[in-house]
Amino acid sequence: MSDSTKVYTADQDDERLDRFLTRMEPTLSRAHVQKVIAEGQALVSGRVRKANYKLQAGEEVTFHLPEAKPVEILPEDIPLDILYEDSDIIVVNKARGMVVHPATGIYTGTLVNALLYHCKDLSGINGEIRPGIVHRLDKDTSGVMVAAKNDAAHLDLAEQIRTKAAHRIYRAIVCGNIREEAGVIKGDIGRHPTDRKKMAIVHEHGKPAVTHFRVLERFGDYTLVECRLETGRTHQIRVHMASIGHPVLGDPKYGPRKACPFAIKGQALHSLQLTLTHPRTREVMTFKAPLPEDMEKILKALRAKFQR
Secondary structure, three states: OOOOEEEEEOOOOOEEHHHHHHHHOOOOOHHHHHHHHHOOOEEEOOEEOOOOOEEOOOOEEEEEOOOOOOOOOOOOOOOOOEEEEOOOEEEEEEOOOOOOOOEOOEOOOOHHHHHHHHHOOOOOOOOOOOOOEOOOOOOOOEEEEEEEOOHHHHHHHHHHHHOOOOEEEEEEEEEOOOOOOEEEEEOOEEEOOOOOOOEEEOOOOOEOOEEEEEEEEEOOOEEEEEEEEOOOOOOHHHHHHHHOOOOEOOOOOOOOOOOOOOOOOOOOEEEEEEEEEOOOOOOEEEEEOOOOHHHHHHHHHHHHHHOO
């Protein structure tokens, strides 16, 4: 038996095979699990079964995850909005719609592909898929990001983010009228119990998450807020704002199901400012990225309508 083959015992009746294996393998998406099952790599008591097979408690499930094939990540001449650069770090204003690093099925057009072309040298701590990447922004979140050009810089910046020595400020346009002037949202974040592509506030197996928000402008049906993170969990601002009934405008995962009334692809969320200590000089540095054009246009329209 290879290292990528695991054996589980079903612990309840009538649970779908794909749901059971997704629960046992939390790092895999349900779609990935279903693909492996369709390839005949999941056996129930020695027999190949379909994803919707209903397990019975006590049945033995053998799951073989094929070894990942190495993928070469190539440099690509993609324009970058560079806010600062030296021999240790590069700070960019990431565009909305750009994926930060390659992942399954996405190997081109990412920020990493662009950085590899521009920088030549990036830190190798995160491996070949995520060279230089110290922290992430969601695909449809724009704004300030820092990447490391060497391992020493990477380790230092990662520690700053872990200990909250580095500070991040976001701007978001959210749905609804927030009555409070400011607030703090606390709630452990983990994988959504039924939708593996989403995150959620969970009571078990989540990671602590704290978001501070402050109202900047109100427009009746929408509110412009500033968000400061104490933690950096996946989709944190999006999950937390949705949890208090004010999802980020345009958010395809956590927002209203009805179509967004404004011209924006993805959520109206922007990483406005990043403050860090330079890993070599120890100088405290603050970088800002202006709001993207789509968010500025939305705010202009809201101000014009609200002031009539």
